[in-house]
Amino acid sequence: MADDNTVMVQFHYDGKAPTxxxxxxxxxxxxxxxDAEFGVIITDYDEQLCTVLVPMSVAAKIDPQLADDGNGDEGSFSNPRIEPFGPPDDGEE
Known part of the structure; x- marks a missing residue:
């Protein structure tokens, strides 16, 4: 599912880590x-924060349900493609 139309949504959970x-x-x-392959990722055990990967249209439905506690740790975040910088290192100098 991970593509240019997905975003990460981070939110607090209570109790055991959610499925x-x-x-x-x-x-x-x-x-x-x-995204089942991405799953539910615990991003901060102490603060009980986790993240899922969903289409932008789904994030738009989730975001209004999140607490607005002013610290900005819940909500939708971009999911940029991670690629190497420059040519691969062949180990020779």
Whole structure:
């Protein structure tokens, strides 16, 4: 699912780390709309933050359900393609 039309959504969870099914139920979306290969990634154990990868249209439905506590740690974030800088290093100098 990861493509140019996906974004990462980060949010707080309570209790044990959520599954894809837990996240879908919490936000009222179909499980198939969450990238299963990416899964649910815990981004901060202490703050109980996790992240999922979803299409932008789904993030637009999730964002209004997130708490606006002013610290900016919940919401949608870009999912830029990660590529190497410059030619591969062949080990020779």
């Amino acid at each position: 894809v099914a837990d996240v879908a139920a919490r936000f009222g979306i179909d499980e198939a709309l969450i």
